[in-house]
């Protein structure tokens with residue numbers, strides 16, 4: 001789908017990757033609606049990208065309903081909002097579990113469903129882009145809810161793509177690896193070995209634009225060695241877990257408080 005002149009609804013626009021995606025799509029002539037919870041960030045970005053702002057919390061039923069309604073009217077839905085930091089097992093509560101599922105899985109599923117229903121009714125074409133993660137392909141220590149929700153999002157995306165293929169509605173998932181400069185990994189305080197290569201938010205923005213234009217099933221924003229490691233992790237989880245233990249990945253913990 002061409003991006004120029006299209007109405008794009010972008011969740012998580014106030015975050016590190018959302019800002020880069022918004023700037024890339026604005027440069028390509030998209031008409032953006034930016035959503036998230038932080039009003040100041042959204043309004044500042046909206047001024048730069050001539051966008052509309054929709055402030056809504058995916059964990060709040062009224063906020064979710066607004067986002068579901070807005071999903072019916074756009075040409076391109078980008079479900080980018082996400083929360084990454086898992087609490088320690090001892091602190092896990094039903095509320096924490098619900099929050100992860102609401103933001104990373106339930107919200108994107110309900111928005112995409114409304115998008116699909118409205119477009120099928122109107123016999124209109126459209127494009128859904130989910131922002132997943134390599135954590136939807138390979139499991140790592142300390143990220144159990146993030147893994148659970150991103151694995152789920154990947155399954156939903158790949159299946160929905162098949163269901164909508166004859167309706168002219170594209171569905172893709174973009175899987176970033178470690179992203180430097182801005183976003184949840186950059187602000188996590190996690191130190192990786194120097195040899196681990198990272199991509200930038202601008203790389204994610206360009207990948208999302210290309211994804212809207214070409215509708216791949218899945219697109220990765222990660223260096224080849226990380227993609228191979230993720231593929232190995234999905235094919236042979238036992239071997240992957242042994243390698244990760246030897247590499248000490250369990251010690252690379254997120255130093256942020258959960259938000």
Ligand SMILES: NC(=O)c1ccc[n+]([C@@H]2O[C@H](COP(=O)([O-])OP(=O)(O)OC[C@H]3O[C@@H](n4cnc5c(N)ncnc54)[C@H](OP(=O)(O)O)[C@@H]3O)[C@@H](O)[C@H]2O)c1
Pocket residue numbers: 011012013014015016017018035036037038039056057058059080081082083084103131132133134175176177178179180182183184185186
């Ligand atoms: N950064 C990375 O290295 C990386 C790697 C792989 C995948 N990803 C994925 O990329 C996406 C964007 O991540 P990011 O790095 O940009 O993270 P981020 O900087 O932490 O931004 C997260 C975004 O999600 C929104 N959000 C969180 N909880 C919300 C809620 N309850 N209701 C509405 N919006 C909510 C935030 O909005 P407010 O703050 O305004 O509430 C913010 O805009 C996520 O899906 C993430 O899983 C990121």
